Amino acid sequence: xxxxxxxxxxxxxxxxxxxxxxxxxxxxxxxxxxxxxxxxxxxxxxxxxxxxxxxxxxxxxxxxxxxxxxxxxxxxxxxxxxxxxxxxxxxxxxxxxxxxxxxxxxxxxxxxxxxxxxxxxxxxxx
Numbered sequence: 391x392x393x394x395x396x397x398x399x400x401x402x403x404x405x406x407x408x409x410x411x412x413x414x415x416x417x418x419x420x421x422x423x424x425x426x427x428x429x430x431x432x433x434x435x436x437x438x439x440x441x442x443x444x445x446x447x448x449x450x451x452x453x454x455x456x457x458x459x460x461x462x463x464x465x466x467x468x469x470x471x472x473x474x475x476x477x478x479x480x481x482x483x484x485x486x487x488x489x490x491x492x493x494x495x496x497x498x499x500x501x502x503x504x505x506x507x508x509x510x511x512x513x514x515x516x
Contacts, residue, residue: 393464397473404474405454405481409447412485416492417443427499446488453484 417439424435457477464470 393466393470397464397470398458400470401458401474401477402454404478406451408478408481409450409454409485412489413443413446413450416446416489420492420496423496423500427496427503429503442492449488450481450485454481457481 420442421435421439424439425432428434428438457480462473464473
């Protein structure tokens with residue numbers, strides 16, 4: 391039994407499934423933030439959302455493929471579980487960092503739009 395090949399196949403299946411799930415969740419739930427940021431322009435928000443999703447998939451699937459093989463042969467089932475838990479754990483940390491970075495950027499963009507609107511309203515009131 392080739393544990394290295396089995397490890398790679400399991401790693402790819404789990405990692406790509408997790409990435410697709412997280413990407414879909416971010417795409418679906420991030421839409422409202424983007425619509426708000428782009429002042430109710432749904433077409434622009436949807437277009438940016440699709441571009442963000444594409445970038446998310448490219449970044450993460452690229453990372454997954456780069457981390458797939460580190461040169462060490464997997465010798466037994468216990469080693470396979472250890473290797474998979476390390477690689478998938480690392481992927482989850484990367485996905486979490488990307489997620490929180492996206493949230494921070496969206497928050498900053500939304501805050502800037504709100505500040506600009508407040509300045510505009512204050513000028514109109516005078």
